[in-house]
Amino acid sequence: MTEIQAGSGAAVAAAPVSGDVPAIELDHVVKEYVSHGEVVRAVKGVSLAIAEGEFFSLLGPSGCGKTTSMRMIAGFEDPTQGVVRLHGEDVTNVPPNKRDINMVFQSYALFPHMNVWDNVAFGLKRKKVPDAEIKRRVGEILEVVDLVGREKRRPKEMSGGQQQRVALARALVNRPRALLLDEPLGALDLKLRQAMQIELKRIQREVGITFVYVTHDQSEALTMSDRIAVMNDGLVEQLADPREIYERPASKFVAGFIGTSNLLSGTVQQITGDTAVLALGAGDRILVPADGALAAGATVDLTVRPEKIKIAKGRPEGDLSLVRGTVSEVVYLGTSNSYVVALGDGAEITVFEQNAHDSTITAERGDTVWLSWQPWHSYALR
Amino acid sequence: MSRLRASLTPYLLLFPGTLWLAIFFVIPTVVMLSLSLQSGDVVNGYAFTFNWHSYVDGIGTYHDQIIRSLVYGVISTVIQIVIGFPVAYWIAFKGGTRKSVYLFLLLLPFLVSFVLRTISWQFFLSDNGMLLGPLKSLGLVPEDFHILATSAAVIGGLAYNFLPFMILPMYVALERIDPRVLEAAQDLYASKVQTFLRVVLPLSLPGVFAGVLMTFVPATSDYVNASVLGGTSNTMIGNVIQNQFLVNQDYPTASALSFTLMALLLVGIFAYAKALGTEDVLEVAAR
Ligand SMILES: Nc1ncnc2c1ncn2[C@@H]1O[C@H](COP(=O)(O)OP(=O)(O)O)[C@@H](O)[C@H]1O
Numbered sequence: 284m285t286e287i288q289a290g291s292g293a294a295v296a297a298a299p300v301s302g303d304v305p306a307i308e309l310d311h312v313v314k315e316y317v318s319h320g321e322v323v324r325a326v327k328g329v330s331l332a333i334a335e336g337e338f339f340s341l342l343g344p345s346g347c348g349k350t351t352s353m354r355m356i357a358g359f360e361d362p363t364q365g366v367v368r369l370h371g372e373d374v375t376n377v378p379p380n381k382r383d384i385n386m387v388f389q390s391y392a393l394f395p396h397m398n399v400w401d402n403v404a405f406g407l408k409r410k411k412v413p414d415a416e417i418k419r420r421v422g423e424i425l426e427v428v429d430l431v432g433r434e435k436r437r438p439k440e441m442s443g444g445q446q447q448r449v450a451l452a453r454a455l456v457n458r459p460r461a462l463l464l465d466e467p468l469g470a471l472d473l474k475l476r477q478a479m480q481i482e483l484k485r486i487q488r489e490v491g492i493t494f495v496y497v498t499h500d501q502s503e504a505l506t507m508s509d510r511i512a513v514m515n516d517g518l519v520e521q522l523a524d525p526r527e528i529y530e531r532p533a534s535k536f537v538a539g540f541i542g543t544s545n546l547l548s549g550t551v552q553q554i555t556g557d558t559a560v561l562a563l564g565a566g567d568r569i570l571v572p573a574d575g576a577l578a579a580g581a582t583v584d585l586t587v588r589p590e591k592i593k594i595a596k597g598r599p600e601g602d603l604s605l606v607r608g609t610v611s612e613v614v615y616l617g618t619s620n621s622y623v624v625a626l627g628d629g630a631e632i633t634v635f636e637q638n639a640h641d642s643t644i645t646a647e648r649g650d651t652v653w654l655s656w657q658p659w660h661s662y663a664l665r
Numbered sequence: 666m667s668r669l670r671a672s673l674t675p676y677l678l679l680f681p682g683t684l685w686l687a688i689f690f691v692i693p694t695v696v697m698l699s700l701s702l703q704s705g706d707v708v709n710g711y712a713f714t715f716n717w718h719s720y721v722d723g724i725g726t727y728h729d730q731i732i733r734s735l736v737y738g739v740i741s742t743v744i745q746i747v748i749g750f751p752v753a754y755w756i757a758f759k760g761g762t763r764k765s766v767y768l769f770l771l772l773l774p775f776l777v778s779f780v781l782r783t784i785s786w787q788f789f790l791s792d793n794g795m796l797l798g799p800l801k802s803l804g805l806v807p808e809d810f811h812i813l814a815t816s817a818a819v820i821g822g823l824a825y826n827f828l829p830f831m832i833l834p835m836y837v838a839l840e841r842i843d844p845r846v847l848e849a850a851q852d853l854y855a856s857k858v859q860t861f862l863r864v865v866l867p868l869s870l871p872g873v874f875a876g877v878l879m880t881f882v883p884a885t886s887d888y889v890n891a892s893v894l895g896g897t898s899n900t901m902i903g904n905v906i907q908n909q910f911l912v913n914q915d916y917p918t919a920s921a922l923s924f925t926l927m928a929l930l931l932v933g934i935f936a937y938a939k940a941l942g943t944e945d946v947l948e949v950a951a952r
């Protein structure tokens with residue numbers, strides 16, 4: 284494991300790799316709506332660049348501006364300020380039917396009066412593609428999404444999962460340079476959702492086009508994306524790859540939104556070599572990797588992931604972060620146990636323990652336990 | 666016991682409506698049908714004789730009025746579609762939060778009685794009335810120009826009087842269209858015009874169909890507009906039937922004409938449904 288330095292996970296809003304022109308760029312984009320005479324700032328200044336062929340996710344809680352951002356890329360909303368570029372070209376004032384990208388709507392928005400075939404062929408017909416080619420391409424894409432034999436069905440005669448795949452085929456058949464997907468799996472049940480996640484990833488690899496994927500489901504974003512922009516309240520809080528976002532959240536918000544994390548805070552007591560020591564209560568201490576920014580007396584907010592913490596009845600030895608508390612809850616989760624441990628100051632820490640060797644539970648409710656973790660698993664937040 | 670009740674429930678729910686229709690629709694219809702096949706006169710009484718003559722004579726004498734009624738019905742219905750569709754479209758897509766206000770305003774004049782509204786049109790259109798009076802005194806139209814007692818006046822009255830029954834079903838169909846579906850069409854390279862022709866129009870067809878049913882039938886069989894706004898050369902079959910029933914008391918002829926009209930309307934509606942209401946039309950629209 285490489286040395287982790289606090290603060291190195293700051294948001295970088297640039298496209299990765301190569302000097303290629305980004306497929307999609309939002310440049311200081313602001314969107315204000317007026318509703319009931321009141322101005323709502325849905326997007327408060329977002330800049331991001333999405334590389335060609337990337338699986339890029341916009342992740343954030345409901346109402347944070349994901350759909351609005353995506354609709355500005357598609358051309359359904361005009362930005363109040365800022366510029367939208369597609370492949371380097373300013374398209375801020377170009378209507379949606381003139382943009383070489385397609386969108387998969389949250390509710391699919393299939394044409395209810397058309398069968399599957401006509402739904403899928405709609406875009407190609409509007410582009411005046413020759414009939415023979417339409418026939419071939421629609422046939423091909425229906426194979427990709429596994430809908431061969433359903434060509435004559437109407438949307439209302441199909442299941443949610445099938446409708447979802449029609450919506451996908453209807454967009455992909457046009458071979459757009461980028462595909463926008465707004466919570467495309469939101470209406471599906473868990474099993475189908477997971478199957479479609481794998482399917483979408485496969486299709487994206489196969490067709491090799493840029494995917495912009497909107498979701499509020501952090502595990503979905505983590506498993507599927509090349510990079511993720513975590514949004515909160517109209518702003519991008521962090522833009523990085525999934526590992527970075529999980530391991531080095533840029534803010535309290537990101538740490539809290541992605542996975543389960545324990546937020547702690549303390550004052551730096553002393554700095555020993557490359558480790559800062561935060562004192563909590565009697566015998567408790569938290570070790571944090573120190574960089575130049577940490578000095579004695581500074582207050583530090585930090586996060587520790589539950590799976591990094593060890594739980595023990597006795598006090599472990601070594602250069603570890605150590606805190607003592609009382610088990611207030613034990614949940615058996617099958618592959619792991621989850622403990623909630625209350626510290627002396629009222630804070631609570633969640634701990635996951637793998638059921639690796641046996642399923643005997645280490646501690647029970649009411650037990651006093653020691654929690655320990657390696658210094659580099661304390662991640663200081665800025 | 667509860668199974669029995671469950672299996673009876675649908676019939677219990679149907680019972681009041683069925684009873685109502687039986688008393689006020691089926692029985693009079695059967696009586697009329699029998700009347701149309703009777704012969705005799707009002708003084709000596711009528712007897713059931715399986716007499717087809719009322720049909721043959723009625724159609725022979727009044728075919729002009731029958732054809733005129735159908736023509737007026739079709740023209741006024743087309744006018745209502747042309748006027749009503751943009752209104753329904755505007756309220757459905759641009760009405761915002763005030764949709765119900767607009768619908769109410771639309772219906773407001775129709776809280777006044779049908780006959781009264783038609784009579785006010787008569788005032789408005791009369792030879793020296795509110796419309797023609799000023800135009801004539803300005804010399805913009807000739808002194809002998811008139812609107813009343815023309816086909817235009819009757820058709821205009823019909824189109825006006827049934828308009829809400831055209832707009833409301835069209836509005837309901839348009840209102841149900843998901844705006845995202847229109848965005849999807851635009852996203853798939855359709856221009857505004859193509860979006861309208863390929864998506865909005867086909868999806869509104871059920872509403873147009875319902876609107877036509879609700880206006881064409883009453884317009885064709887109407888007699889109020891022709892008697893208030895029309896002249897002797899604009900009488901419709903409704904006027905004839907009313908006259909035969911209430912003035913001449915020639916019940917067989919009146920009943921026979923009523924059944925002829927009913928048969929024509931049914932044939933017309935089925936032909937229209939076949940042409941418009943089937944899935945094939947929607948399939949064509951999808952191309
Ligand atoms: N057409 C609109 N009019 C007014 N406010 C809107 C409109 N669309 C979205 N908003 C507001 O903008 C904010 C962001 O919405 P949205 O982009 O849909 O969020 P998300 O997709 O992340 O849930 C929300 O507060 C929402 O209420």
Ligand SMILES: [Mg+2]
Nearest residue numbers: 349350351465
């Ligand atoms: Mg959304």
